[in-house]
Amino acid sequence: MARRSPKTQIVAFKVEEELAQFLDKLPNKSEFIRKAIIAQFGMTCPLCTGTGVLPRGLHNHFSPVLAANRNRACDRCQTVEQLPMTLEGLDDDKLVRMEQFFHGGPFYCEKCFPEVPPCDNCGWHVPLENIAEHHRKIHSV
Template identity: 60%
Template structure:
């Protein structure tokens, strides 16, 4: 019975550990669900909270059933360089090896380029993302402004 409860309770697959000051550890230990708090804090920092699951990682069946066809129908976006329609991947896992980095870049908040444009757009020396020359200043503000 405990095994079924554990499987149903969590779909998380990785454990992450990090060191904190004693006061912060005490604060976190007093929370009713410190994992949930930390997860939400990290997502908020990156501004990536999912609009469908609101950071829980799970959506109710009605929301899933409603949005599944919408996502399937709206899975194209213009290439940031040439404006050719590009299929928006939900994951880079199933991408061909030559497309994996291109899709990972987009999925992590970077520009989406078609397979034809991507190799011709220069890569950022700091992060490796391919960024069109006219977007370099915007890229540095968005991605590198926190680094000094």
């Protein structure tokens, strides 16, 4: 597992009282803020639209929908697995596999993932027949 670089800079910003109270209740405020900022570079959540908070009615409506739709078929063999709702607490093997999918890469079951070779540039597991397309989409800026 790659070592994280030490954090050497402090960044401060002002927030509303309610947000400050929310952040103060978190076990690791800095880690939460880092993750939230990094998440903004990715896809905005269609439910919370990037705020990180859902109104209670939307939460109550969509929670059962999300829970009932966590299954995903392997892109190679079509074996169905249940997706985790978060990457936290996953063992290292499952973490690498799920990180690839969570970051927009193909999804492979536990059996297929090690059988598909990793890209030399990014480490994503990509079938040889799709490697040229992968390089065009991911590595061509």
